Amino acid sequence: METQDTMNGAESLVKTLLACGVDTCFANPGTSEMHFVAALDRIPGMRCVLGLFEGVVTGAADGYARMAEKPAATLLHCGPGLANGLANLHNARRAQTPVVNIIGDQATYHRPLDAPLTADTEGWARPVSVWTRTATHAATVGADAASAVQAALGAPGGVASLILPSDVCWDAGGKVAAPLPALPVPKVSPDAVQNAARLLRSGQPTLVVLAGAALREGALADAHRIAAATDARLITPMSNSRVTRGQGRLAVDRIPYSGDAARQKLAGIRNVILVGATTPATFFAYPGKSARPFPEDAVIHVLARPEEDLGEALARLADELGAGAAPLPAGQGAPVQAARGAITSEAVAQSLTALLPEQAVVVEESVSFGRAFYPGTVHAAPHDWLQLTGGAIGAGLPLATGAAIAAPDRRVVALQADGSGMYTLQALWTMAREKLDVTVVLLANRKYAILLGELAGVGANPGKTALDMLDIGNPDLDWVKLANGMGVEAARAETMEAFNDLFQGANQRKGPFLIELVI
Amino acid sequence: METQDTMNGAESLVKTLLACGVDTCFANPGTSEMHFVAALDRIPGMRCVLGLFEGVVTGAADGYARMAEKPAATLLHCGPGLANGLANLHNARRAQTPVVNIIGDQATYHRPLDAPLTADTEGWARPVSVWTRTATHAATVGADAASAVQAALGAPGGVASLILPSDVCWDAGGKVAAPLPALPVPKVSPDAVQNAARLLRSGQPTLVVLAGAALREGALADAHRIAAATDARLITPMSNSRVTRGQGRLAVDRIPYSGDAARQKLAGIRNVILVGATTPATFFAYPGKSARPFPEDAVIHVLARPEEDLGEALARLADELGAGAAPLPAGQGAPVQAARGAITSEAVAQSLTALLPEQAVVVEESVSFGRAFYPGTVHAAPHDWLQLTGGAIGAGLPLATGAAIAAPDRRVVALQADGSGMYTLQALWTMAREKLDVTVVLLANRKYAILLGELAGVGANPGKTALDMLDIGNPDLDWVKLANGMGVEAARAETMEAFNDLFQGANQRKGPFLIELVI
Structure with missing residues (x-):
């Protein structure tokens, strides 16, 4: 524990x-964060990346930690700045991503005055958050930060939110805290391993749901041993933080987004074994439909909870099975x-399979047009x-953006x-500023396609009001101009040939490039 | 109370x-909002305006109600959609703006399954919010909506948040509720009027802080009577929801943003009379500085609290004074x-004074470069x-965007x-889609100028890390391209002559136009 009377809380x-490895x-x-900014300025070692919006x-920070396997810090401004970042913190929470989420706020004694920015x-x-604390003194904010890092990294990982009143930053008497030891990871119960082995040996149709750290290369190899030795069906949730996949790696299907499609795919399943997953449910309820993506009478079993050592659980189960x-x-x-030729979901998947750079990091946010991307790229070069x-x-x-900062030698x-x-x-502006090697394939269908499907499911024969609320094509967005306006070079593709050329070119250049794919 | 067994909750x-005047x-x-969208589609009368981001x-909705003097509804998607809209709801709360804030959410029975979008x-x-409720049944959601409108409109106005589980929308048995009566507005205490009159007659330097509804034309005329009959100094908070001003109207200064400047301006004040204002404080605390924008020993008095009838309070005080x-x-x-010639804050204010259209609605968000805009435009044509x-x-x-929807005959x-x-x-895209008569004067200084001033106040000699975090000019944003990318015509001005021409042209056209003013 270093003590320096001249050090302020921010320093x-x-x-x-930095001592805890957050750089x-x-x-x-x-x-309210100016003293923190000044401290970042005086103390070398922290890479600061500016975003023009808190989301x-x-x-x-989420993308960074998924690739770096350690947390980044955020720096947000007061309650409203936090609010702007909440939606992606919600996603980070669901991804079990470690984030040290720092929110500057009013000075402790200013807060009761209820100045305009004061909020809850x-x-x-x-x-x-898995951990939330408001710092109260310069002398303890170092220890608060060490606790925050420890909490963020505790299995399975989460958002640790440290609220930082400005006087805690500027007051003298700051003390640097030593890193705290990693929190223990609970061991998998031998009973759970034996129970899973018994189910898999029973011959009953059994689904093994792999999530979180079970989707990384070593754990997947053990899952493959299990599936090869039994009739286990492996599957993952629809949405996953990070999956290692591509040539030479196990390809695991996802539970379909549509409950109907999922129940059709998983008909006959009698047992469901969870490995780091919570009980799967459909995204939303629909009138008169089950929320389960598998048969109602399937029995749920737990091999390992999200906070347990999932790799060890799969290895032990494989050994138990003698696989x-x-x-x-x-x-x-x-x-x-x-x-x-024509641009289709399947065609894009085929071109991605042919052209994806070795060890690329693929970030997917396309639920409707992107339906073929994941299943259609299992034979692409190894990637995350x-x-x-x-x-x-x-x-x-x-x-x-965050993944590219964490993995500068890989194409995103x-x-x-x-x-x-x-x-x-x-985010495009940050990609340009930091010269990140990101190829953005912007899928311009100019509508909220997923909602048109949902509206049809409601049984409505949609009129102009409804269609207008789901149509973002009046006026059309011009993504080439939007990207250029933020310093990112861009071009439009209206055929697969044009896409292939642009995609290959983009992946070979330094810095970001956006391809607007008109679909 | 109309009852229709075939009506669902959403209808x-x-x-x-609509019955409550929210259109x-x-x-x-x-x-989760598709049944609500379908109901909007089937029932004529509601103007639906799409935004591509919840903020x-x-x-x-805030801008709309400030001009329309009645609430709009919002429609947001689940907790994360609400989260994206919170920062501007925080602003609406501070503006005391009535908003009926509707948030679709998971079906009541789906919520315990903790599906990915489930949040708090x-x-x-x-x-x-001044009022928050989660609807529970189709039969009562109509009554919930009537309560929400009543609560939003209760003096001084606020955000009423109604959370709408999807099954409450799709279940049959909805009942239309009649509008509820307006909540009573508390009368101003005669003692408070007499106390204020006594202070103003005492000859002691007395500040009258006008806020909220006291900043509208009739109330300001009474405030002017009071000031003309006494030595009262009138002032407003730094940030106000809506002020009627311009030629033929009373010009009232704002409390300066800087605490030092405020204390200098208000030195010698002995009494502070609040009319709809809370006790003014600086936005932030600074080490060793007061949070009061006026002398520490000034005594705070209340003529009228924000929820009281501020116009009546000023009229009665003026009468009491025989003004x-x-x-x-x-x-x-x-x-x-x-x-x-050169573009300065004062020059822009001068051109605004010369060229502002009659009954324009000015929306200002420019704390640093905009310093001269408000004081420099008191002689412009009447405006809000x-x-x-x-x-x-x-x-x-x-x-x-919202003000232009509410006031289609006025230039924003x-x-x-x-x-x-x-x-x-x-928001630019919504302006283009709705063909709103908005002239955007985009002040491109390419930095967080206010923060550079704050960093200097910290006493730091900023280095590259700090300067990079306050500089948004690497790469430069091109607002002409950004606007064009969302369907808004735009041009750049680098001299006042160019600005004047573009500004006049923009104000005469139908639909939006953006002027990037390089400063």
Whole structure:
């Protein structure tokens, strides 16, 4: 524990974060954070990345930690700045992403005056956070920061929100805190392993739902051993934080978004074994329909809870089953050719399979047009696949921004629908400023396509009012101009040939490029 | 009370809103709102205005009600959709604007399944709301809506948040509720009137702080009578919801943003009389400085609380003082000429004075470069002036959007800084779609200028890290392209002559136009 009487709270906070391994800060600062900004300025070692809107900041922190496997800090301005970042913190919460979420706020003694920006900062932070604290003294804010990092990294990971009154920053007496030890990861129960083995040996149709850390390369290899030795059907939730996949890796289907399609696909399942997943449910309820994506009478079992060691659980289950090594199929023989002609979901998936750079990081936010992307790219070069996890649209471009900061040697490919892209389009500016190697494939269908399907499901014969509320094509958005306006080069593709050329060119250049794919 | 067994909850909600005079809905709907969308489609009378981001929706509802003097409805999608709209709801709360804030959410029985979008919707809504309720049954959602309208309109006005589970919408048995009577407005205490009169007769330097409804034409005329009959100094808070001003109207200064400047301006004040205002405080605390914008020993008195009848309070005080009619100075003699040459804050104010259309609605969000706009335009043609009230930046373009919907016969002029404009730039698309008569004057200084001043106040000699976090000019934003990308015509001005030409042209056209003023 270092003590320096001349150090203020903000300096002790920055030094503690660095000591805890947090060296990247996504920021949208305001007046109450100026002492923190000044401390970042004086103390070397923290990479500060500016976002022009807080949803960019929080989504980038999510994308960063998914790839870096350690948290970034955010810097947000008061309750309303936090509020602007909440939707992507909700997604980070659902992704179980570690984030050290720092929110500057009114000085402790100014707060009772109810100045214009005063808001219920803690109340807004708590629902997305595994840990929430308002710092009270310069002497303890270093220790608060060390606790926040520890809490964010506690299995399975989450958002730790530290509210930072400005006087806590500027007061003298800051003390740098040492990193706290990692919180223990609970061991999987031997009973749970034996129960799962018994089910898998029973011959009953059994679904194994893999989520979170079970979707990484080593854990997937053990899941493959299990499936090869039994009749287990492996599946993942519809939305996942990060999946390692592509040639030479196990391809696992996702539970379909549509409950009807899911129940059809999973008809006959008798047992469901959860590995890091919570009990799957459809995104929404529909009148007279089940919320379960599998048969009503299937029995739920837990091999491992999200906070347990999922890799160990799968390895032990495979051993219990006596499952031997199960080689994965080698890569496809002849390379897939990029698709030609009309732009379809399947054609884009085919071109991605042919052209995706080795070790790309794919960020997908396209529920409707993107239906073929995930199943259609299992034979692409090895890559990671990141998704919107909490349904709060506007995650894609920020996730891509953060992933590119965390993985500067890999190409990031953002497959981004236009409706959701508009929520956080300011991320393009950060990509330009930081010269990030991101290829944005902007899927311009000029409507909220998923909602048109939902409206049809309501049984309505939609009139002008309804159609207008789901149509974002009047006027058409021009994404080439929007990207250029924020310093990102861009071009439009109206055929697969044009897309293939632009995509290959984009992936070979330094810095970001946006392809507006008119679909 | 109309009952129709075939009516679903959503239909009863729409019909109740219309019966209560709510006929405009700013919307960003999602899956859980499809039955509400279908009801809007079937039932004529509601104008639905789509925003491509929820901050546009809530800010537009604020701007609309400031001009229409009645609430609009919003339509937001689940907790995260609400979260995206919270910052501008915070501003609406500070403006005391009536808003019927409708948030679609998971079906009552789906909520316990904790599907991806499930969040603490009520917990997020409560801090910005005067009234919060989660509807529970189709049979009562009409009555819930009538209560929400009543609560939103209760003096001084506020956000009423109604959370709408999807099954409450689709279930049959909806009942249209009759409008509820307006809540009573408390009368001003005779003691408070006599106390204020005594203070004003005492000869002690006395400040009268006018806020809220005291800033409208009739109330200001009575305030002018009071000031003319006594030595009262009139002032308003720095940020106000709506002020009627311009030629032939009383010009009232605002309390300066800077505490130092405010204390200098208000030195010697002994009494402060609040008329609809809360006790003024500086936006932020600064080390070793007072949070009061007036002398520490000044005594605070209340003539009327925000929820009381402020116009009546001023009229009765004027009568108590025996203050006669006080004619306002007529308009200036020779018309002011538009400014020429270099672009400065004062030059822009001069051109606005010369060129502002009669009965324009000015929306101002420019704390740094805009310093001269308000004082420098007191002799412009009669107009209303709307401001960011809660300090949550990103209000301006949405406020202008909503004001233009509410006041289609008046030109809206948005004086918008670039940094804050980026938070909710999606509003430009709604302006284009709805062909709103808005002239956006986009002030491009390409930095967070206010923060550079604040950083200097911290005493730091800023280095690259700090400067980079306050500089939004690398790369430069191109607002002409950003506007064009969303269907709004635009041009750049680098001299006052060019600005004057573009401003006059813009104000004469139908539909929106953006002028990027490089400053």
